[in-house]
Amino acid sequence: MDKVGNIEVKGLSLGYVNNGRTSIIVNDCSFVFPSGSFTSLIGPSGCGKSTLLNAIAGHYKPLEGKVLLDGIEVLKANPDLGIVFQQHTLFPWKTVIENVRFGPIQRGINKSEANKIAREFIRLVGLNGYESYYPKMLSGGMQHRVEIARALANHPAVLLMDEPFGALDNQMRSSLQNSLIDIWIKAGVTIIFVTHDIDEAIFMSQRVVVMSKNNGKISDVLYIEEPHPRSREKFMNSDLAASLRDRCKNLLADHRAEH
Numbered sequence: 001m002d003k004v005g006n007i008e009v010k011g012l013s014l015g016y017v018n019n020g021r022t023s024i025i026v027n028d029c030s031f032v033f034p035s036g037s038f039t040s041l042i043g044p045s046g047c048g049k050s051t052l053l054n055a056i057a058g059h060y061k062p063l064e065g066k067v068l069l070d071g072i073e074v075l076k077a078n079p080d081l082g083i084v085f086q087q088h089t090l091f092p093w094k095t096v097i098e099n100v101r102f103g104p105i106q107r108g109i110n111k112s113e114a115n116k117i118a119r120e121f122i123r124l125v126g127l128n129g130y131e132s133y134y135p136k137m138l139s140g141g142m143q144h145r146v147e148i149a150r151a152l153a154n155h156p157a158v159l160l161m162d163e164p165f166g167a168l169d170n171q172m173r174s175s176l177q178n179s180l181i182d183i184w185i186k187a188g189v190t191i192i193f194v195t196h197d198i199d200e201a202i203f204m205s206q207r208v209v210v211m212s213k214n215n216g217k218i219s220d221v222l223y224i225e226e227p228h229p230r231s232r233e234k235f236m237n238s239d240l241a242a243s244l245r246d247r248c249k250n251l252l253a254d255h256r257a258e259h
C-alpha cells in the first residue's frame with residue numbers, strides 16, 4: 001500500500017524508568033492525525049510533547065499501546081517519518097545541495113538523480129541559487145529552510161517538527177510559517193508541529209491538540225475551519241482567532257492552577 005501519512009496513536013503510554021521507578025509522561029493516549037493534515041501540539045513545558053513526537057517518529061519505545069503509520073505499526077525510525085528539530089542538524093562541511101541530497105544518496109539513488117531531487121526541494125523552500133553555499137554562509141532562517149528541504153527530499157509521508165522556529169526572531173518566524181504552509185499545500189505531507197506559541201499554532205494548523213501535564217492526557221482539541229492559505233493580518237485579528245486564543249490560554253492556565 002502507498003504511504004499516505006495517516007498516523008494513528010492507539011492507547012499510547014510513554015514514560016521513563018529511573019532507578020526501577022517508572023514515571024508516566026503520556027498516559028493512554030489515542031488520537032488520529034489524518035493523512036495530509038496539519039496539527040499542532042501545545043501544552044505546558046514538560047507535558048510530553050517532544051516525547052510523543054519522538055514516539056511517533058519511532059525513536060522511543062512505548063510502555064503500552066502503539067503508533068500506526070497507514071495501519072502498520074511503527075517500531076523504529078523510518079524514512080516515511082521525517083523529523084525537523086529546533087537546533088540545526090545540517091552537516092557544516094557539506095554545501096546546501098550536498099546536505100539535501102544526503103538522504104536520497106543514502107537510499108541508493110545515483111548522484112545525478114539525487115541532485116535533481118535536491119534541486120527540486122531547494123527550489124520549493126525558496127533557496128535556488130544557494131546550492132553551493134555552506135550552512136555557515138546562510139542566515140538562521142535559511143538554514144531552517146535547508147533542514148526542511150533535507151527532510152522533504154526523503155519523500156516522507158509525515159513531517160514531525162519539534163519547535164522548529166523556536167529560536168528565531170518574529171520576522172523570520174512569520175516568514176518561515178508562510179513558507180511551511182506553502183510547502184505543506186504543495187507537498188501534501190501530514191504535519192505534526194510542536195510549539196509553545198499559541199498564535200503560531202492557531203495561524204498554521206487545522207487542529208490544535210492541547211496536552212495536559214497533570215494526567216499525561218490530551219485535554220482538548222481545537223478544530224480550526226478557516227481554509228489555507230490564511231491571511232495573517234485578517235485571520236489573526238478575527239473573532240475566531242481571538243476565541244481560539246482565549247480557549248488555548250484558559251486550557252493552559254487551568255493546568256498551571258491545578259499544579
Ligand SMILES: Nc1ncnc2c1ncn2[C@@H]1O[C@H](COP(=O)(O)OP(=O)(O)OP(=O)(O)O)[C@@H](O)[C@H]1O
Nearest residue numbers: 016018025043044045046047048049050051052196
Ligand atoms: N531521558 C529522560 N529521563 C527521564 N525523564 C525524562 C527524560 N527525557 C524527558 N524526561 C521528562 O519527561 C517529561 C516530558 O518531557 P518532554 O521533553 O517530552 O516535554 P515537552 O512538553 O516537550 O517540554 P518542553 O515544552 O519544555 O520542551 C519532562 O518532565 C522531562 O523532564
